[in-house]
Amino acid sequence: MKADCTIYKTLDVIGKKWSLVIILELSKGKNNTKQYSVLKSSLSTITPKVLSSRLKELENYKLISKKIDTSSSPAHTFYSLTKSSVELLTILKDMKSWALKFNIKSEHCGSTNCKDCPF
Amino acid sequence: MKADCTIYKTLDVIGKKWSLVIILELSKGKNNTKQYSVLKSSLSTITPKVLSSRLKELENYKLISKKIDTSSSPAHTFYSLTKSSVELLTILKDMKSWALKFNIKSEHCGSTNCKDCPF
């Protein structure tokens, strides 16, 4: 394997801790969108430092987009999935099916139709 | 999202650095099997400590199996994919297709039919 192998690079993009989980959380929002504070509280154990650095990375990769609503004060920031990351959801879904088949599953979930993982 | 969400746990299993890359490398071997030393040299930048700890983890998860051939001296150790991880290859393939579609690709590869990523 060469260091710049496509799969290797892909794992750099989406294989980091929190990256896919952030994408999953955004997918639960209306129009694949969530406000920063809502996103943050849904990822209860993440710290603002880690969250904002992941958001920047994902934005650079164009996997999420950011919009600031200045009509209210203080302003609200919203993050949305892009076309790219929406297509990634299929892969997340397949990962879940695979996991359930091979018994990597959560106690409270254990099904393919769980409100926490909306598949 | 709860801490024990299925997808969250799945990422613990296969989302760690090197885990999927090791599975990919084993898939290139005859019968999805490679000798330790061959595996190691195909992952040129990995260190023995990290490699052996990942191999133990993957073995515990039953994603790989280990066999020692004592007929030669010194003995040779072989690692193979299991049924579980063979089914994961489909997901890796989908990840590659997704990456190529959104232009995360390697210079030398850039195709869906590359000997380094055998898809």
Added chain:
DNA sequence: CAGGATCCAAAAGGATACTG
């Protein structure tokens, strides 16, 4: 509200040397 700055502790990863 949405982060950025700072400091610190813990964990993961890497380099190298060594052994059954």
Added chain:
DNA sequence: CAGTATCCTTTTGGATCCTG
């Protein structure tokens, strides 16, 4: 050959405080 042991560097996590 297939790893361990040891030491060190880097990354990650957490807490807290601050600001436009």
